[in-house]
Amino acid sequence: MxxxxxxxxxxHLSIHLNSLNEQEIFMRYSQxxxxxxxxxxxxxxxxxxxxxxxxxxxxxxxxxxxxxxxxGLRSLRKxxxxxxxxxxxxxxIECLMPMANPAELWQESGRWEKYGKELLRFxxxxxxxxxxxxxxxxxxxxxxxxxxxxxxxxxxxxYQIQTKFRDEIRPRFGLMRGREFVMKDAYSxxxxxxxxxxxYAKMYQAYRNIFNRCGLNFRSVEADSGAIGGNFSHEFMxxxxxxEDGIVSCDSCEYAANVEKAEIAYGDVxxxxxTLELHKVATPGQKTIEEVAVFLQLSPQQLVKTLIVQxxxxxxxxxxxxxxxxxxxxxxxxxxxxxxxxxxEDDVVKQTTGAPTGFAGPIGLKIRVIADTEVxxxxxxxxxxxxxxxxxxxxxxxxxxxxxxxxxxxxxxAGDPCSRCDGGKFEKWxxxxxGHIFKLGVKYSEAMNATVLDADGKTRPLVMxxxxxxxxxxxxxxxxxxxxxNGMILPMPLAPFQVLVTMLNPxxxxxxxxxxxxxxxxxxxxxEVLLDDRNERPGIKFKDADxxxxxxxxxxxxxxxKEGNVELKIRKGGTMSMFSLDEITPQLQQLVDAGLxxxxxx
RNA sequence: CGGGAUGUGGCGCAGUUUGGUAGCGCACUUGACUGGGGGUCAAGGGGCCGGAGGUUCAAAUCCUCUCAUCCCGACCA
Numbered sequence: 197m198x199x200x201x202x203x204x205x206x207x208h209l210s211i212h213l214n215s216l217n218e219q220e221i222f223m224r225y226s227q228x229x230x231x232x233x234x235x236x237x238x239x240x241x242x243x244x245x246x247x248x249x250x251x252x253x254x255x256x257x258x259x260x261x262x263x264x265x266x267x268g269l270r271s272l273r274k275x276x277x278x279x280x281x282x283x284x285x286x287x288x289i290e291c292l293m294p295m296a297n298p299a300e301l302w303q304e305s306g307r308w309e310k311y312g313k314e315l316l317r318f319x320x321x322x323x324x325x326x327x328x329x330x331x332x333x334x335x336x337x338x339x340x341x342x343x344x345x346x347x348x349x350x351x352x353x354x355y356q357i358q359t360k361f362r363d364e365i366r367p368r369f370g371l372m373r374g375r376e377f378v379m380k381d382a383y384s385x386x387x388x389x390x391x392x393x394x395x396y397a398k399m400y401q402a403y404r405n406i407f408n409r410c411g412l413n414f415r416s417v418e419a420d421s422g423a424i425g426g427n428f429s430h431e432f433m434x435x436x437x438x439x440e441d442g443i444v445s446c447d448s449c450e451y452a453a454n455v456e457k458a459e460i461a462y463g464d465v466x467x468x469x470x471t472l473e474l475h476k477v478a479t480p481g482q483k484t485i486e487e488v489a490v491f492l493q494l495s496p497q498q499l500v501k502t503l504i505v506q507x508x509x510x511x512x513x514x515x516x517x518x519x520x521x522x523x524x525x526x527x528x529x530x531x532x533x534x535x536x537x538x539x540x541e542d543d544v545v546k547q548t549t550g551a552p553t554g555f556a557g558p559i560g561l562k563i564r565v566i567a568d569t570e571v572x573x574x575x576x577x578x579x580x581x582x583x584x585x586x587x588x589x590x591x592x593x594x595x596x597x598x599x600x601x602x603x604x605x606x607x608x609x610a611g612d613p614c615s616r617c618d619g620g621k622f623e624k625w626x627x628x629x630x631g632h633i634f635k636l637g638v639k640y641s642e643a644m645n646a647t648v649l650d651a652d653g654k655t656r657p658l659v660m661x662x663x664x665x666x667x668x669x670x671x672x673x674x675x676x677x678x679x680x681x682n683g684m685i686l687p688m689p690l691a692p693f694q695v696l697v698t699m700l701n702p703x704x705x706x707x708x709x710x711x712x713x714x715x716x717x718x719x720x721x722x723x724e725v726l727l728d729d730r731n732e733r734p735g736i737k738f739k740d741a742d743x744x745x746x747x748x749x750x751x752x753x754x755x756x757x758k759e760g761n762v763e764l765k766i767r768k769g770g771t772m773s774m775f776s777l778d779e780i781t782p783q784l785q786q787l788v789d790a791g792l793x794x795x796x797x798x
Numbered sequence: 799c800g801g802g803a804u805g806u807g808g809c810g811c812a813g814u815u816u817g818g819u820a821g822c823g824c825a826c827u828u829g830a831c832u833g834g835g836g837g838u839c840a841a842g843g844g845g846c847c848g849g850a851g852g853u854u855c856a857a858a859u860c861c862u863c864u865c866a867u868c869c870c871g872a873c874c875a
Contacts, residue, residue, distance in 0.1 A: 233810095
């Protein structure tokens with residue numbers, strides 16, 4: 197009996213599978229898995245995170261760790277596919293490396309010690325050390341050094357789209373800064389600098405193509421190469437108010453840079469003659485620049501602040517900046533050629549200056565004093581007195597204290613003069629870093645002994661570049677840039693579906709038949725269509741439609757169907773128009789094609 | 799890692815001050831009505847209050863520890 201039952205069930209199953217095609221199953225809202233939320237989850241702060249949760253794209257599993265639900269996965273896959281196509285077009289070749297990396301490789305490059313706590317380490321059953329790969333220079337270099345031994349095999353650019361793990365200090369904002377995230381990373385190998393530059397240029401162009409194809413408003417900016425190391429780099433920034441990075445671009449030339457890097461033009465700075473005597477003034481309890489300025493009835497620009505810093509080379513030194521300026525730690529780190537620079541702890545400040553934090557000044561200091569170039573043009577300013585509740589007025593360099601070096605050390609602000617052209621001024625933006633490309637040089641190849649023989653039979657280290665794109669972050673950034681109060685408005689190339697057909701009343705035979713027919717026509721045209729065939733009230737369907745932000749929405753309702761019409765609403769901008777059942781399909785086809793249009797290389 | 803906050807059905811929250819054995823809205827199930835912007839009515843199901851320990855006749859509520867999550871900071875003297 198049991199056998200018989202199984203047979204019957206199996207028989208039914210095979211009939212079932214044969215009679216439905218895949219699209220029939222998956223593109224009907226009533227059968228799909230799209231759990232939308234009416235209310236915003238309490239722990240989502242930024243709009244992309246809120247909307248991705250509400251629209252059923254993602255769900256949180258742990259801090260900085262998310263599951264992609266089907267709807268979100270569709271967007272992610274589209275992003276990946278755009279990346280893949282442009283990488284392939286640029287001559288890169290796809291591969292896939294493991295998440296679990298053996299410690300030996302990381303010890304060899306020196307990063308097992310250097311990378312810090314972001315590197316998630318663990319042991320296997322034999323107690324061997326491993327880490328989750330946060331990036332793959334080590335693994336790829338190991339592959340290349342064992343397989344490439346001649347310059348004839350170059351150039352080579354390998355990439356993968358793979359899940360990374362970085363145990364971030366503070367994951368936040370949903371997919372914007374997750375611990376586990378999908379990243380495209382590529383690594384180029386060339387015989388010499390010129391070759392590496394050419395590989396870099398190809399990637400630069402590929403990246404521009406990728407973000408253009410995504411329909412994003414972005415800037416490519418010069419950036420600091422940071423912990424990854426190397427010679428120079430560019431970041432690709434999607435412009436959005438919620439961005440974690442500040443960037444500047446010149447209003448008259450092509451220069452654009454991360455504020456961390458942005459070079460300011462100082463021109464020829466002359467030190468004005470001193471006109472005031474040095475005076476010691478009591479400033480009880482006035483510690484910050486703001487407090488001192490108010491207390492002395494001066495503007496912050498008339499003060500010079502003295503920052504006591506400690507470096508990885510164990511030096512303690514003083515850095516001077518105009519009172520209203522901010523120190524750029526990265527410029528300072530690069531100037532001093534050290535691994536890191538930190539503001540000194542309070543007790544170090546006290547030991548060095550003899551006063552608690554807030555009263556440091558350059559006069560009488562025994563340590564090296566360096567200054568932002570702007571300070572060179574200042575005279576008769578206020579500085580800390582190196583004693584509690586004391587400042588000096590009328591302070592002047594040369595006369596009262598010595599500065600051993602001037603350099604561009606401050607954070608660029610809007611309106612600063614551009615260092616690359618005459619008369620250009622910086623504009624300031626906020627951006628989300630979605631891509632970053634580096635020319636690495638020989639840092640890893642030398643550390644890991646990855647060499648080839650050149651045409652003269654000489655051994656040379658490979659010249660490398662590495663190139664990353666945060667796939668999930670780019671989707672999130674697209675939402676940050678494209679949404680309104682009702683939900684997201686994804687650009688066509690990243691939208692999970694291209695067209696939503698809203699069947700208003702499924703119980704109305706005419707409506708149902710018209711919607712079904714349209715749905716079928718769109719499927720036949722390979723348009724990605726979601727049919728909202730749920731037995732829900734119109735309000736629910738419209739709210740969900742706005743929330744999930746499919747670019748094109750066709751509403752099939754009894755009212756317009758009487759005249760043989762359906763309504764088309766463009767999610768972006770909200771324009772509505774009426775089309776007959778015959779006209780709508782070619783119209784949609786045209787809009788879909790237009791939304792996907794992109795000419796690479798521009 | 800420092801500071802702040804929060805953990806109560808799937809989601810949003812109340813209840814904690816003043817201990818008395820868990821409630822509201824949404825969602826969900828069933829039925830009916832309704833059908834162009836989160837509709838109405840009726841009847842239901844679901845949590846032992848993040849976890850552990852303690853105080854007490856009695857703990858979501860008080861105490862201790864712990865875990866988790868979110869925000870700010872970790873450069874601006």
